[in-house]
Amino acid sequence: MAAVFALMLAPAGVPAHAVSKEIVELQTQVQQLLDMVQRLQSTMDSKFGVLQNLSQQTADAASQMQTAIKDLQQKMNTQNENLSGKLDTTSGQMQSINDSIDELKARVDKLQQTVKDLQTQVQTLQAPPQPAQPSGQPGDNSQPNGQPGGQPGSQLGSQPGSQPGGMAANSAPAAPPLQQTYQAALRDYNAGRYDVATAEFQDVVHYYPLDDTAGTAQFYLGEIAYQQKDYQAAINAYNAVLEGFSGNPKAPAAELHKGLALLALDKRQQGIDELRALIRRHPQTPEGRVARSKLNEMGVRITPH
Numbered sequence: 171m172a173a174v175f176a177l178m179l180a181p182a183g184v185p186a187h188a189v190s191k192e193i194v195e196l197q198t199q200v201q202q203l204l205d206m207v208q209r210l211q212s213t214m215d216s217k218f219g220v221l222q223n224l225s226q227q228t229a230d231a232a233s234q235m236q237t238a239i240k241d242l243q244q245k246m247n248t249q250n251e252n253l254s255g256k257l258d259t260t261s262g263q264m265q266s267i268n269d270s271i272d273e274l275k276a277r278v279d280k281l282q283q284t285v286k287d288l289q290t291q292v293q294t295l296q297a298p299p300q301p302a303q304p305s306g307q308p309g310d311n312s313q314p315n316g317q318p319g320g321q322p323g324s325q326l327g328s329q330p331g332s333q334p335g336g337m338a339a340n341s342a343p344a345a346p347p348l349q350q351t352y353q354a355a356l357r358d359y360n361a362g363r364y365d366v367a368t369a370e371f372q373d374v375v376h377y378y379p380l381d382d383t384a385g386t387a388q389f390y391l392g393e394i395a396y397q398q399k400d401y402q403a404a405i406n407a408y409n410a411v412l413e414g415f416s417g418n419p420k421a422p423a424a425e426l427h428k429g430l431a432l433l434a435l436d437k438r439q440q441g442i443d444e445l446r447a448l449i450r451r452h453p454q455t456p457e458g459r460v461a462r463s464k465l466n467e468m469g470v471r472i473t474p475h
Contacts, residue, residue: 250467257460264456268419269356272386276349345377352383355390364394385415389424401431422448422457429461442470 355370367390374387392407408428412421429444445461449472452458465472 250463254460254463254467257456257463260456265423269360272419273353273356276353276383280349346373348374348378348381348383352387355387359390359394364398368394382415382418385411385418386420388415389418389420392424392427396427396431399434401434404428404431405435422452422455425451426457426461430464442468446472446474 351370352374355367355374358364358367358370371387371391371394374381375384375391378384388407388410392404392411395401395404395407405428408424408431411418411424412428415421418424425444425448429441429448432441432444442465445465448461449458449465462472
């Protein structure tokens, strides 16, 4: 019985041993797999840490770049404002220089006129006296006292409309002297006496409409209206300069201030077009540079699309 029982158990022992071996191998493989997963997890954690570090560095660099861009933009805005102020100052200085040049020209013209008058007087004094007409000839009205018409002063008395002092009764008011009136108007304008300067500039335009000084006077009429914030009247005066005196030295300034007056009236597109036209016609003038700076400040392209 014992031998039979041993024989019966012997075949059954082999499968149990085989199953146990497979389980051990499976457990070994599972353990290896767990080790691999742990190593992969460790590797992933390490790589993720590196990625997080790189991402943080990128974010810091982007923040620093954004701060640098803001600082640069503020510096550029400050420089643009300073440049605009300098250009405005330069424009004012150029205008003062132009005014001084105009005044010098006026003085030179006055001196030339004085020299011409002196030359005329010298020629008159140096001219030989004309021979007296013999008495008794036909048409001779001379009398022994040497006065024509037989009575002293009868020729003056015979002129129609003559009055004592030699002034005609219906004579028109004489035009004021051009340069003196213009210089007086300029002094009153610089002193801030706009009402007096307006009347004097208007006299220059009225009595001397074909002289180039009338164009400069017209410009200052626009400047007075601009200073008084009467922008529409200023635009009309600037148009008179640009249409009637396009070659006047004040034409670029008139076009610049016309564009600024249009912007002040909220006529944005018309003002932009005027400033662009100024840059196109007078690109190298101080007024053209001021117009370019103004368009840049507004964020507008110098040339349209």
